[in-house]
Each structure stands twice: as C-alpha cells, then as structure tokens.
Amino acid sequence: MDLGKPSLIHMTQHITPRRLVSLIPLLTRRARRLARSRAEAEDLVQDTLLSLCQRLHDGSRVDDLPAYAMRMLSNRARRGLRVQATDELEDDHALTEPDALLRLDCADTLAAIAKLPKAQRQLMDLVVAGETSPRALSNATGLPLGTVMSRLARARAKLRFVLSD
Numbered sequence: 001m002d003l004g005k006p007s008l009i010h011m012t013q014h015i016t017p018r019r020l021v022s023l024i025p026l027l028t029r030r031a032r033r034l035a036r037s038r039a040e041a042e043d044l045v046q047d048t049l050l051s052l053c054q055r056l057h058d059g060s061r062v063d064d065l066p067a068y069a070m071r072m073l074s075n076r077a078r079r080g081l082r083v084q085a086t087d088e089l090e091d092d093h094a095l096t097e098p099d100a101l102l103r104l105d106c107a108d109t110l111a112a113i114a115k116l117p118k119a120q121r122q123l124m125d126l127v128v129a130g131e132t133s134p135r136a137l138s139n140a141t142g143l144p145l146g147t148v149m150s151r152l153a154r155a156r157a158k159l160r161f162v163l164s165d
Contacts, residue, residue, distance in 0.1 A: 020049060023069050030070060034077040044080070048073040112162045113155075120155035123148060 027045045035041035052069055055062070062068045113124045126137055134152065138145045 019065060020052070023066060024049070026066060027069060027073050030073055031077070034074070044073060044077055048076055051076075108163060109159065112159050115162070116155055116158060120151050120158070123151050124155050124159075127152070 024045065027048060028041065031041035031044040031048075032038065035044055048069060051072060110128070113121060113128065116124060122141070123137055126140060131137055131140065134145060134148050137143075137152075138148045141148065143151075
C-alpha cells in the first residue's frame, strides 16, 4: 500500500455518505443564489456532489468538507456563467446556416418556372421578384386583369403538377 496517498478506506472513515447528504441543504441554498432557475440549482448541486464523490474516490484528502464543497459549487457556477456569456448572441450577430432542403425546393421551383410558356413565365418572374398583386401585374405588363388572372392560374396549376412529382 502507498503510504504517501491516503486510501479510500481511510477516507471513508472520515467522510461518510451521511456527511455528504448533510451537505445538500447547504449547497442547495447557495446554488439557488447562484443559478437562474431552480432546476439549474439542482443540477449544480448534483454535479458538485458527483465531482466531490469522484475526488474522494480517487483518494484526495479533504480537511474541511463543507468549505471545500462550497468552493467547488461556486467554481462550477462561475464556469457555467462564463460559458453562457459566450454562447448567447444578439439577434443581429447570430448566423444561421441555410436550410439545404429549402434551397433545393427553391431551385426546383425556379427551374420549373423557367420551363413555363413565355407568357406565363414573364408573369411568374414578376411574382418571384416580389409583385403579387394581379392589378399591379396588369399595370406592369399592360395586359387586361382577366388575362393576368387566367395566366397566373394556369402557371400555378402547371407548377403544382410539376413540383408534386
């Protein structure tokens, strides 16, 4: 047996499960002051106790268990706040990855529009550009409103048929 390192048997004589359980109310009170929610405080206490058990199991010597446990809990909370501070971004700084499936759908739709007859394609190109009012389309193209409406209806029906496959 290594005399320089305390054994687990030596540690269990001083630190019993009952002593660890008796720390829970003390740690919980402190964690509730450090955490943003009750669930986060409970997680903090549980993580602290698990780390403490692991440290004791590894044979570390702890002279003042309550003080050591409180320091461990505070360090964990501080580390957690540091990570949260770097994770949260403002909306104007956040980058989102493009949705590949949505981009493929858009590409398929644009390809289907390109295959429409010229009169229907010209109207749908204006719709894609942002013009959605049939009256504005009529004014922009010089076509009668009824013609615009029927061409749009035929173009949309054809697109639904082509894109449903």
